[in-house]
Amino acid sequence: MFKINDEIIVNLDEYVDTSSLVALKPQIEYAIALHFDKAVPSQYVGDIFLDKGKGFLDITDDERVEFFNKYPYLKDLTHNQLLLWLRYHLNITYGQSHLHVISSRSWEHKHLRGECDKSEVTESFLPFLDWVESQQIFSSYGRVNLFLNEPGCSTPIHHDPPHKHISPKDQFIWITLGDRKKFFVYDENTGEKHYANGTVSTFDNHNYHGSDPGKFANWSIRVDGVFSEEFLTKTGMFRHFQ
Numbered sequence: 001m002f003k004i005n006d007e008i009i010v011n012l013d014e015y016v017d018t019s020s021l022v023a024l025k026p027q028i029e030y031a032i033a034l035h036f037d038k039a040v041p042s043q044y045v046g047d048i049f050l051d052k053g054k055g056f057l058d059i060t061d062d063e064r065v066e067f068f069n070k071y072p073y074l075k076d077l078t079h080n081q082l083l084l085w086l087r088y089h090l091n092i093t094y095g096q097s098h099l100h101v102i103s104s105r106s107w108e109h110k111h112l113r114g115e116c117d118k119s120e121v122t123e124s125f126l127p128f129l130d131w132v133e134s135q136q137i138f139s140s141y142g143r144v145n146l147f148l149n150e151p152g153c154s155t156p157i158h159h160d161p162p163h164k165h166i167s168p169k170d171q172f173i174w175i176t177l178g179d180r181k182k183f184f185v186y187d188e189n190t191g192e193k194h195y196a197n198g199t200v201s202t203f204d205n206h207n208y209h210g211s212d213p214g215k216f217a218n219w220s221i222r223v224d225g226v227f228s229e230e231f232l233t234k235t236g237m238f239r240h241f242q
């Protein structure tokens, strides 16, 4: 497994002000409610799944044609509506949606401000973004993605980069408030799930990761950026990300 400072998940809570972050929870959830209709079902592409047979939403062109032939009315659906239809139609229990609080133009440059754009929901998340800036975690940050899981919906075990040989050492923080989201990094050798137990964490997204189905709706936010020297020094992650 790829580790950071010999840890599978690095809990960063002692280096940030978690109480002012927790105080923002109702406002963040207000913004989620306000923009819920704009959430996009997460579409996973490539060979990134632990279970190669479960390419949720990653259907082939042939399968798509087959669905359209069998159910001609599907042609009237928008892309997102079609993904939702698939979520109900296929015999699966998982599914995650996301909101681009700040979107990136490419996967490779998601940490760079100049390669990212504000979205129609950014304004509603300004209190959260102000918190991120006030913590001086990043010298600058780029993409901000909010992940939403409905009750009973898990996030399938996957790795982020399309290739699994060398870690690009993505610099990001992963945030959840409360204990609803059962997020874990998966050890493919032992089958063990290592659960995140903090509010603000980071991990190597080259490792398989996912989340168990929750009893209640849950969310998490990931912020990609360039860690500040100050943050790397105080967290002891300087050498890892050098």
Ligand SMILES: [Fe+2]
Pocket (backbone or CB within 6 Å): 158, 159, 160, 205, 209
């Ligand atoms: Fe991921």
